[in-house]
Amino acid sequence: MLYSGLTPAAKREKLRADLAGGGLLRFPGAFNPLSARLIETKGFEGVYISGAVLAADLGLPDIGLTTLTEVAARSQQISRMTDLPTLVDADTGFGEPMNVARTVQTLEDAGVAGLHIEDQVNPKRCGHLDGKQVVDTDTALKRIRAAVDARRDPNLLVMARTDIRAVDGLAAAIDRAKALVDAGADAIFPEAMGTLAEFEAIRAAVDVPILANMTEFGKSELFRVDQLEGVGVNLVIFPVSLLRLAMGAAEAGLDTILAEGSLTSRVPEMQTRAELYRLLDYEAYNHFDSGIFNFSLGGHDG
């Protein structure tokens, strides 16, 4: 009821243990706090907090317009709604290495279990679009060193994302991934990998967990979870998928109102009131009525 019963520290410990366990962890992107609860009830291992979703939610393109304050607020709202560890997209860290340090502490305070910082130039763009640019290795490493030094909880997972594959090719991605690990990255997010063999090559190059981004309409084929597990991927995100599904359903519903004058034909597809209340744990709130607010005003109600 109300929010997660676990502390952020406990969730970070759990994420570390799960990653050490060797299996593939599945992190769908929550498009709002409530959807994080849905992800948890379905039995997933974690929740992703996407920069693209946050931007889209605000009606903005994903080009570095959102601020640290907005990302932190969203991270806090989502993280407190689930016992699962959350991984947040910290884009480029919102500035220079000193800004990265502040970003890490702010997101740590927001209760996330991990975050990723990428090596794109500012302003960044979606990793699956053409024409993006990356910073030089020295700058990329400084961001990661600053992130690692800034965290106060050693279990906060600092993941380095590299976008270099689409710019300079796989060999450059391998070199950069190794350098990022040497700089202290706990995990690597190789963005826009083309094939399973490319994931395999990154896997062979580093000895930390690696992430696969199964975003739709991007540069990677949508590999199945078992295929990714087979090439040694440790964590898979479906970052924007739930938002895309929800927006697709919303559009179909609006069209139905226009065409049919009512939503009767769509009701079977809707989350029911009972399902919503179960997800909200509505029942548990009765406890306040019956258990806590059972005092009497004892004649002092005038």
Ligand SMILES: C[C@](O)(C(=O)O)[C@H](CC(=O)O)C(=O)O
């Ligand atoms: C993972 C990602 O960084 C995100 O913000 O969710 C995006 C997803 C997308 O735009 O499809 C990305 O750059 O891959």
Ligand SMILES: [Mg+2]
């Ligand atoms: Mg992003």
